[in-house]
Amino acid sequence: ETGVTQSPTHLIKTRGQQVTLRCSSQSGHNTVSWYQQALGQGPQFIFQYYREEENGRGNFPPRFSGLQFPNYSSELNVNALELDDSALYLCASSKGSDRAYEQYFGPGTRLTVT
Amino acid sequence: AQSVAQPEDQVNVAEGNPLTVKCTYSVSGNPYLFWYVQYPNRGLQFLLKYITGDNLVKGSYGFEAEFNKSQTSFHLKKPSALVSDSALYFCAVRDLNYGQNFVFGPGTRLSVLP
Numbered sequence: 001e002t003g004v005t006q007s008p009t010h011l012i013k014t015r016g017q018q019v020t021l022r023c024s025s026q027s028g029h030n031t032v033s034w035y036q037q038a039l040g041q042g043p044q045f046i047f048q049y050y051r052e053e054e055n056g057r058g059n060f061p062p063r064f065s066g067l068q069f070p071n072y073s074s075e076l077n078v079n080a081l082e083l084d085d086s087a088l089y090l091c092a093s094s095k096g097s098d099r100a101y102e103q104y105f106g107p108g109t110r111l112t113v114t
Numbered sequence: 115a116q117s118v119a120q121p122e123d124q125v126n127v128a129e130g131n132p133l134t135v136k137c138t139y140s141v142s143g144n145p146y147l148f149w150y151v152q153y154p155n156r157g158l159q160f161l162l163k164y165i166t167g168d169n170l171v172k173g174s175y176g177f178e179a180e181f182n183k184s185q186t187s188f189h190l191k192k193p194s195a196l197v198s199d200s201a202l203y204f205c206a207v208r209d210l211n212y213g214q215n216f217v218f219g220p221g222t223r224l225s226v227l228p
Binding site for chain 1: 118146148150155156157158159160163165204206208215216217218219220221
């Protein structure tokens with residue numbers, strides 16, 4: 001098991017609502033990345049935070065936003081939820097933003113939008 | 115654009131036999147390549163990575179992978195499969211030209227039969 005934790009484990013929301021997912025990074029890691037994993041697919045990169053600043057973003061609309069806190073924990077916020085947002089949301093932390101660093105993943109938050 | 119292909123959705127192998135899970139990639143620069151494994155209802159676990167150097171990379175749980183630049187491949191291998199190796203395997207690439215994000219393949223489900 002990695003030291004990355006995520007909360008909540010499961011979440012059910014209604015279309016149009018807003019949701020906040022949380023992630024605590026592994027000790028000693030200053031970089032957090034968020035991914036969306038739809039059923040039967042590989043994870044898709046949403047964005048990365050390095051030392052509290054957004055440090056890269058994938059092909060996701062602005063209603064997906066995030067924060068990183070001084071202790072390097074992070075939040076993913078999704079506004080105006082759509083049915084297609086139903087997925088497993090994975091948080092990953094790493095020692096730095098350099099591409100050589102492997103990322104350590106949390107167990108994920110399963111979001112269901114009805 | 116960078117991309118990763120895993121040509122087999124499913125690989126079946128008998129316990130004790132060697133296993134191979136295939137991965138090919140497309141990047142514009144030098145690739146950093148990774149393999150992750152995902153067990154049911156769990157996050158992704160890091161297995162191994164290729165950054166530079168020896169084309170044969172050894173990783174966790176007896177897995178290894180061979181980098182082949184001419185064939186743009188990074189196949190995952192294990193000399194003797196265990197039933198407990200049954201899981202979903204993802205190949206991923208990072209390319210400096212595309213920022214900090216991982217691009218994951220669609221995944222290959224490995225079933226090791228007793």
